Amino acid sequence: MGDGLFDVPAEPVEVAPGAVHVPGWLSTPTQRELVALCREWARGPAGMRRHRMPRGGMMSVRMVSLGWHWEPYRYSRTLPGGEPVRPFPPLLGELARAGVAAAYGAPPPAGTPDYDVALVNFYDAEAKMGLHQDREEQADVPVVSFNLGDACVFRFGNTETRGRPYTDVELRGGDLFVFGGPSRMAYHGVPRVLPGTADPAAGLDSGRLNITVRASGLG
Numbered sequence: 083m084g085d086g087l088f089d090v091p092a093e094p095v096e097v098a099p100g101a102v103h104v105p106g107w108l109s110t111p112t113q114r115e116l117v118a119l120c121r122e123w124a125r126g127p128a129g130m131r132r133h134r135m136p137r138g139g140m141m142s143v144r145m146v147s148l149g150w151h152w153e154p155y156r157y158s159r160t161l162p163g164g165e166p167v168r169p170f171p172p173l174l175g176e177l178a179r180a181g182v183a184a185a186y187g188a189p190p191p192a193g194t195p196d197y198d199v200a201l202v203n204f205y206d207a208e209a210k211m212g213l214h215q216d217r218e219e220q221a222d223v224p225v226v227s228f229n230l231g232d233a234c235v236f237r238f239g240n241t242e243t244r245g246r247p248y249t250d251v252e253l254r255g256g257d258l259f260v261f262g263g264p265s266r267m268a269y270h271g272v273p274r275v276l277p278g279t280a281d282p283a284a285g286l287d288s289g290r291l292n293i294t295v296r297a298s299g300l301g
């Protein structure tokens with residue numbers, strides 16, 4: 083049903099148990115608002131950066147964390163340079179809860195740990211993200227992903243290995259993807275961005291932004 087501003091029809095598609103894709107869930111005004119916020123979050127000393135992987139390579143995706151600072155592979159209260167982490171915006175918590183309701187038919191049950199961290203990922207035309215699990219969180223709460231700008235191929239796999247079985251889903255600007263329950267620890271990644279596919283009306287002419295909202299369980 084969309085996020086409530088200008089509803090567009092969007093039928094949830096279950097990709098794996100607990101993993102649900104809702105195409106076109108974010109209204110165009112909400113996409114524009116999120117893109118504008120991402121531009122703000124990207125700036126400044128606690129802004130977007132590329133992280134080094136444990137083996138020395140650099141990630142191609144640029145990231146900024148809100149609420150808790152994430153870099154491979156841990157959360158911390160402050161950035162490596164000592165700067166405070168940007169606060170977690172309540173809007174993202176509200177959108178995430180509404181996203182869970184859209185995907186599963188009900189919001190997170192009472193007593194579920196609150197959403198308190200978001201990773202904002204920027205992909206240029208060449209960026210990708212290898213298959214990984216989101217396993218730094220200490221709470222078993224669905225991850226909620228919002229997609230803006232260019233579409234991508236999102237590979238959603240299984241909880242055991244980086245290999246098959248997996249499903250390649252095309253995530254477009256405005257799409258919602260939620261993975262929790264039996265899919266919370268599934269491997270997933272972004273093998274490629276599809277340049278030139280963004281709707282200019284949504285505020286991002288080139289590149290892809292992805293916001294994943296999580297409950298850290300770190301208190």
Ligand SMILES: O=C(O)CCC(=O)C(=O)O
Nearest residue numbers: 201203216236272292294
């Ligand atoms: O960009 C995406 O859709 C996936 C991002 C992701 O898996 C992550 O931030 O952990």
Ligand SMILES: [Fe+2]
Nearest residue numbers: 214215216270
């Ligand atoms: Fe992830």
